[in-house]
Amino acid sequence: MTTVVARDRRDDTASASIAALVPRAQREISAAGPGPVTDCLLTLLRGPLVRYCLARIDPGRAEDIAQETCAAVFEALPRYRPTRADRPFRAFVYGIAAHKVADFHRVHARSAAREQLVRDVPDTVADERLPEEVVLAAERRAELNQLLSGLSPAHRTLLVLCVAEERSSVEAARILGSTPQAVRVRKRRALAALRAHAARTTATPPRGLPADGGRGGTDRAVVPCRDRARLAVRR
Structure with missing residues (x-):
């Protein structure tokens, strides 16, 4: 009990000292830049900030986050204005520290997810096709x-969109900022242009393309999976 009371008294004394130093540090910075008053203020803040961070993040990074918080407090100090008379300056400082801690957790979670994704990806992708199939696939892709x-x-x-990715006219219209009816018309024209170009170059039209662009049933073009993958190369 005595220890708790003594600690509360020290905190009250530190809060009073910090509150008294804030306007002096602001005047010092505006007059000639940071000096001993500003250094004293940041020194008083650093200990509580380290304890705050230690309770919330990895101990190995707590001091770094506390230091980043002190730097952010120093940057914000000239613009600081108390919003309420009963809200001490330390509450403002802890608000900055909370944002720094949240940023740390966000970056840490993103890094952990990226590392997990890398671990889950196999080093090599098995290709069970015969050599002849690989050559034919390359020719077809070309x-x-x-x-x-x-x-x-x-x-x-x-x-x-409509053939390689098998999107419906509604989905394609949403992506292109158009209407499903306009997409269907444009798709028929695109297929006709593709066949005309194939005829001019004496190439064989891609297998599975609908003769009417998808009328009379589903508006998705049915194409073998390997042809859809090759068509997507040109997107």
Whole structure:
């Protein structure tokens, strides 16, 4: 009990000292830059800030976060104005410390998630295709790239959305900022342009493309999975 009372008295004394030093430090900074008064104020704040951080984050980083908080307090000190008479300056300081601690936890969680993702990704991706299939896939990809290169960017984007990614006209319209009806019309035109370009280059049209652009049933173009992946290369 005696220890608690003594600690409360020390805290009250420190709070009174800090409150008295704040206006003096502000005047000192505005007159000639930081000096002994400012240093004394930050020294009084550092101990409580380290204890505050130790209770909330990894002990190995507590002092660093406390130091960052002191730097932020120093930057904000010239602009500080008490919002309420009953709200001490230390409450303002602890508010800054709370933001620093929250930032630390946010960055730590993001880093942990990234490390977990890296651990979950296999070092190599197994490819069970035969060598002949790999060669044919490369040839097919080159053919599709050649076909798509002859289309306008608008037609190319639309075919990637509706064919390669199998998006509906409603989804494509939302992405393109258009209407489903307009997307269906543009998709039919894009498919017609693709076939015309294939005819001019004596290339074989991609297998699975609907003859009418998707009318008379679903508005999704049915394309083999490997062709959808190759078509997406041109997006």
